[in-house]
Amino acid sequence: MREDRKGDAFVEFEHVQKSYDGQTLVVKDLNLSIAKGEFVTMLGPSGSGKTTCLMMLAGFETATHGDIRLDGRPINQVPPHKRGIGMVFQNYALFPHMTVGENLSFPLEVRGLSRDERETRVKRALDMVQMGDFINRRPAQLSGGQQQRIALARALVFDPQLVLMDEPLGALDKQLREHMQFEIKNLHEQLGITVVYVTHDQGEALTMSDRVAVFNDGRIQQLAPPAELYERPENSFVAGFIGENNALAGTIEQLDDDKALVRLDDGGLIDATAVNIREKGQRTTVSIRPERVEFKPEMMPEGAHTIEAQVLQVIYMGDILRARLRVAGSDNFVMKMRNTIGQTRLDAGQTVRIGWHPEDARALDPI
Amino acid sequence: MTALNFGDDMAITDPSGPATGPLTTADGKPLVKALARSQARLRRKAFFLVLPLLAFVLITFVVPIGQMLQRSFYNDGFSANMPLTSAWFAQTERGTVPDDAAWQALALDLQASAEARNIGTVGTRVNYDMPGTRSLFTSTGRKVRRGIDPPYQQTLLEIDDEWADPQLWSTMREASKPYTANFYLASVDRTRDAEGNIEQVDERQRVYVMLFWRTFWLSGLITALTFVLGFPIAHLLATLPMRKSNLLMILVLLPFWTSLLVRTTSWMVLLQQQGVINDLLVWIGIIPDGQRWQMIYNQTGTIIAMTHILLPFMILPLYSVMRTINPSYVRAARSLGATSWTAFRRIYFPQTLPGLGAGAMLVFILAVGYYITPALVGGSSGQLISNMIAQHMTGTLNWSIAAALAALLLGAVLALYWLYDRLVGVDNLKLG
Numbered sequence: 001m002r003e004d005r006k007g008d009a010f011v012e013f014e015h016v017q018k019s020y021d022g023q024t025l026v027v028k029d030l031n032l033s034i035a036k037g038e039f040v041t042m043l044g045p046s047g048s049g050k051t052t053c054l055m056m057l058a059g060f061e062t063a064t065h066g067d068i069r070l071d072g073r074p075i076n077q078v079p080p081h082k083r084g085i086g087m088v089f090q091n092y093a094l095f096p097h098m099t100v101g102e103n104l105s106f107p108l109e110v111r112g113l114s115r116d117e118r119e120t121r122v123k124r125a126l127d128m129v130q131m132g133d134f135i136n137r138r139p140a141q142l143s144g145g146q147q148q149r150i151a152l153a154r155a156l157v158f159d160p161q162l163v164l165m166d167e168p169l170g171a172l173d174k175q176l177r178e179h180m181q182f183e184i185k186n187l188h189e190q191l192g193i194t195v196v197y198v199t200h201d202q203g204e205a206l207t208m209s210d211r212v213a214v215f216n217d218g219r220i221q222q223l224a225p226p227a228e229l230y231e232r233p234e235n236s237f238v239a240g241f242i243g244e245n246n247a248l249a250g251t252i253e254q255l256d257d258d259k260a261l262v263r264l265d266d267g268g269l270i271d272a273t274a275v276n277i278r279e280k281g282q283r284t285t286v287s288i289r290p291e292r293v294e295f296k297p298e299m300m301p302e303g304a305h306t307i308e309a310q311v312l313q314v315i316y317m318g319d320i321l322r323a324r325l326r327v328a329g330s331d332n333f334v335m336k337m338r339n340t341i342g343q344t345r346l347d348a349g350q351t352v353r354i355g356w357h358p359e360d361a362r363a364l365d366p367i
Numbered sequence: 368m369t370a371l372n373f374g375d376d377m378a379i380t381d382p383s384g385p386a387t388g389p390l391t392t393a394d395g396k397p398l399v400k401a402l403a404r405s406q407a408r409l410r411r412k413a414f415f416l417v418l419p420l421l422a423f424v425l426i427t428f429v430v431p432i433g434q435m436l437q438r439s440f441y442n443d444g445f446s447a448n449m450p451l452t453s454a455w456f457a458q459t460e461r462g463t464v465p466d467d468a469a470w471q472a473l474a475l476d477l478q479a480s481a482e483a484r485n486i487g488t489v490g491t492r493v494n495y496d497m498p499g500t501r502s503l504f505t506s507t508g509r510k511v512r513r514g515i516d517p518p519y520q521q522t523l524l525e526i527d528d529e530w531a532d533p534q535l536w537s538t539m540r541e542a543s544k545p546y547t548a549n550f551y552l553a554s555v556d557r558t559r560d561a562e563g564n565i566e567q568v569d570e571r572q573r574v575y576v577m578l579f580w581r582t583f584w585l586s587g588l589i590t591a592l593t594f595v596l597g598f599p600i601a602h603l604l605a606t607l608p609m610r611k612s613n614l615l616m617i618l619v620l621l622p623f624w625t626s627l628l629v630r631t632t633s634w635m636v637l638l639q640q641q642g643v644i645n646d647l648l649v650w651i652g653i654i655p656d657g658q659r660w661q662m663i664y665n666q667t668g669t670i671i672a673m674t675h676i677l678l679p680f681m682i683l684p685l686y687s688v689m690r691t692i693n694p695s696y697v698r699a700a701r702s703l704g705a706t707s708w709t710a711f712r713r714i715y716f717p718q719t720l721p722g723l724g725a726g727a728m729l730v731f732i733l734a735v736g737y738y739i740t741p742a743l744v745g746g747s748s749g750q751l752i753s754n755m756i757a758q759h760m761t762g763t764l765n766w767s768i769a770a771a772l773a774a775l776l777l778g779a780v781l782a783l784y785w786l787y788d789r790l791v792g793v794d795n796l797k798l799g
């Protein structure tokens with residue numbers, strides 16, 4: 001729905017390229033448009049160019065090629081302080097020589113707001129992150145989570161339309177991180193701001209975002225809402241990067257529209273849905289989520305192809321049982337089974353035949 | 368080391384319970400004492416480890432400086448060798464006209480100390496406070512060494528009628544007490560007149576106050592110059608890539624590694640009137656040949672040379688502080704709407720203050736006590752107070768006034784340090 005409204009995209013990257021050294025492209029042909037009020041996350045492995053993109057948007061790096069537009073205006077020539085973009089840094093970057101109150105008042109001061117106006121706004125921003133009592137503390141006297149909130153309040157206090165966050169929760173422990181994810185999401189909805197968020201925690205990306213841009217190798221590999229990203233990855237990188245995934249290498253034996261039959265390298269035959277392959281005989285990697293693998297014939301559709309699997313290990317994980325199987329000569333095929341009363345318990349050493357719905361197996365580009 | 372018994376039956380009284388006096392260990396000893404005893408051995412060991420250093424510092428630093436400082440207010444050159452005269456001074460009021468007893472005491476003392484061959488010491492001591500009197504003592508001493516007969520007053524006045532000078536008597540009265548503040552008075556161009564009132568010395572002899580002012584003013588100027596020159600370089604050092612910043616660092620440290628003579632020679636080559644810089648300026652046509660600038664052997668020379676040599680003391684602390692300032696602070700400020708100048712002024716610069724404070728303190732204190740460079744390139748208008756101290760140590764041999772000048776200098780530096788601590792806080796100082 002949002003993707004359709006290209007015309008009034010709030011943030012737009014168009015064929016953006018970036019090179020630091022003139023030798024290698026860190027960002028190769030980036031195209032991304034973000035609608036007003038959207039929460040878009042850039043997710044990707046370390047060094048994939050996420051921070052670089054954010055820095056170009058904030059104005060601390062210049063695009064080597066291409067256009068970046070904010071609200072329809074090209075901003076390549078606009079200096080950072082005129083872009084009006086709020087930013088939360090990974091290390092918070094709270095000014096150590098100022099109190100919390102002074103930190104928050106800084107963006108208002110440089111905008112020439114009156115003292116009264118500043119005070120009300122600072123107070124409102126602090127209350128928003130429930131830190132009203134800490135106005136006279138110095139950043140060093142705050143815990144990591146509290147500093148995080150102040151950084152957030154500071155990025156929001158001057159009412160920016162767009163807020164960038166570069167791994168803002170990276171330094172927090174798991175529990176606090178989850179709590180803050182919730183709060184950030186809340187603020188986003190309350191204030192109606194546009195957020196571009198960078199993380200390499202996929203859980204964070206999936207739970208918070210409207211859409212996730214998966215970065216690798218300087219390109220967006222897939223840009224989609226979280227559920228689609230997980231269930232319908234468009235290439236092997238995304239399939240492998242998001243969630244747990246089984247990858248089976250083989251050749252297309254038969255292709256009928258998007259229904260494909262794949263001959264595995266050890267001779268087994270499996271069903272799959274063709275995603276980004278075009279012809280018979282092409283090499284492919286089939287991706288299946290562990291929870292979609294079945295070993296009971298009655299759970300599979302009629303006429304489903306099955307292959308032999310040897311159970312190597314079964315791990316009891318409470319809500320699920322996790323089995324590691326040897327399939328097609330590889331030892332890390334994973335199958336997850338719900339831990340219900342009637343569930344068949346597998347034992348190591350046992351041999352079963354596994355299969356799946358054809359839609360659950362996606363034939364993607366070969367790795 | 369058996370003090371605490373943390374067994375199962377540990378009997379440390381419950382701190383949350385009702386007040387039952389001090390905490391005790393299982394065997395009933397006070398906890399504080401037990402703890403102290405258990406740590407005493409550690410402390411002893413630590414003490415023995417620093418003992419050599421302590422001894423070294425005591426012998427080579429504290430004792431000599433203490434001795435030196437003592438000279439600034441204690442000098443028994445007169446009192447020890449002129450006991451009778453000193454006794455007469457002690458018994459009479461200031462301003463008493465010397466009576467027969469006084470003349471007798473003086474004559475006998477002069478004779479005795481001339482015979483013991485330390486009349487020179489006495490003369491030197493009086494000479495400190497009243498220049499030009501040493502020869503009076505030594506020449507009189509030569510004449511009375513073999514004995515002196517009454518009437519003493521007449522005899523002495525026949526030898527030299529300067530003995531009747533009331534100023535001389537007043538000065539001797541001052542010198543008769545081994546403890547004196549006169550050296551400090553002299554250090555600030557003050558002296559005592561015949562009545563013992565403090566007054567300024569003769570206009571032509573006023574030199575110390577001017578020198579103190581010049582020393583502090585030049586040190587301040589040099590500190591400011593090192594800051595202006597050093598700040599951008601320190602910033603470059605902190606932000607350049609490692610390889611380039613290492614190269615730059617070598618350039619910064621080069622003055623340290625250059626021999627003083629080589630450095631001085633190169634300044635001469637550069638700065639003298641027929642030197643490289645003047646040649647260049649004349650060649651370009653900025654100054655006519657007849658008006659070459661005098662840049663060495665005067666204050667300019669002192670300023671240039673000292674700024675050069677003290678620059679690293681400003682750069683290094685600044686650099687070490689700047690290196691720790693995360694670039695994201697400035698970026699954050701920019702993203703919050705600050706221009707690069709505001710971001711520098713409000714965010715970056717305040718965070719460099721600990722380094723700036725340390726650098727300024729180092730440079731200023733070093734500059735205040737600088738001696739060799741002004742001596743070499745300062746001419747007469749570039750001399751600082753330390754050159755005067757050195758002059759008294761090695762030239763006039765008036766160690767007492769040298770000590771008093773040095774003590775004043777030390778006091779001033781300590782006062783500045785105290786002021787700095789009050790204003791900025793010494794724990795904010797970052798040296799490396």
Ligand SMILES: Nc1ncnc2c1ncn2[C@@H]1O[C@H](COP(=O)(O)OP(=O)(O)OP(=O)(O)O)[C@@H](O)[C@H]1O
Pocket residue numbers: 020021026044045046047048049050051052053200
């Ligand atoms: N200032 C720079 N100069 C040269 N190369 C840089 C610079 N900043 C980043 N790079 C390079 O650009 C690439 C992308 O860096 P970037 O910081 O955008 O990655 P990232 O996706 O944010 O990674 P991470 O998740 O680790 O933060 C990396 O290979 C990095 O080495």
Ligand SMILES: [Mg+2]
Pocket residue numbers: 050051052166
């Ligand atoms: Mg990054």
